[in-house]
Amino acid sequence: MTGQRARECFTRARIARLATLDDTGRPHLVPAVFALTGDTLVFAVDHKPKRTAHLKRLANIRAHPEVCLLVDGYDEDWDRLWWARADGTGAVLPPAERAAVSAHYVDLLTRKYRQYADRSPDGPVVEIQVARWSGWYAT
Template sequence: MEGTPRGAGTQRRGRRIMMTGHELDAFLAEQRTCRVATVDQDGRPHVSPLWFAWDGTSLWLYSLTRSRRWADLRRDPRLAVVVDDGHDYGELRGAELSGTAVFVGEAPRTGEPCPELDAMERLFAVKYFGIDTLPHDGRHAWLRLTPDAVASWDFRKMAAPDA
């Protein structure tokens, strides 16, 4: 439904401050850092910051393949990601996306042709490096999260009389 965030049906509380689909897309496109939560082999959570790109449907994460996060996701691909912004309480906004990670392309990524990654690598290169082609260092690889659930908030809406 136009203007309704994907996965919004899972958000029971805070509908007044929930982002619309358009707001969520704009927010995720402009933010630079997310926090990725995984679970280790003993069931302990692990949270780490990571750069990402949003394509309107999926969150793309460019992760070190020799990281704890990568090892956790190889064992258990479930993850949650939080992207947030704001300084004062009334400015806070963000989104939590959760689902299953999908590994895309070679790991680690060395630049072998992968049509599924062409647009995303271009988007990522422009967003973070201001260039058109993503340099491959042989240490990172791609994860895609197409969220099963999305919860969002924008506390700026609390001040609006017709929110």
């Protein structure tokens, strides 16, 4: 799969898996809804219940900004299997920047996910500059 095709798969995907590293180098994997603009992937902390306000994914990105996101398509017909990956550098946007930059990103998320129509994300926003798109498909 070409990088361009991998990016196109991300454009259509609804959910990704976000991989980060903690301070000890241990991987941490969580699902994430996201929006894509150019070669920038964004996600935001939303109102869904969480165990803590101090999310490990945010701490990990602050400590080790290298991240990876994966989307995939599974089918019982294994000739239709595929996955696409985005490797990049993430940043948790600081409050001073949130007013301008994050508002645009939250708007992108709200347009993509109808679940945000009544309550858009109001938590930290993460911006990921994708350096490499890659992927695979069975046929």
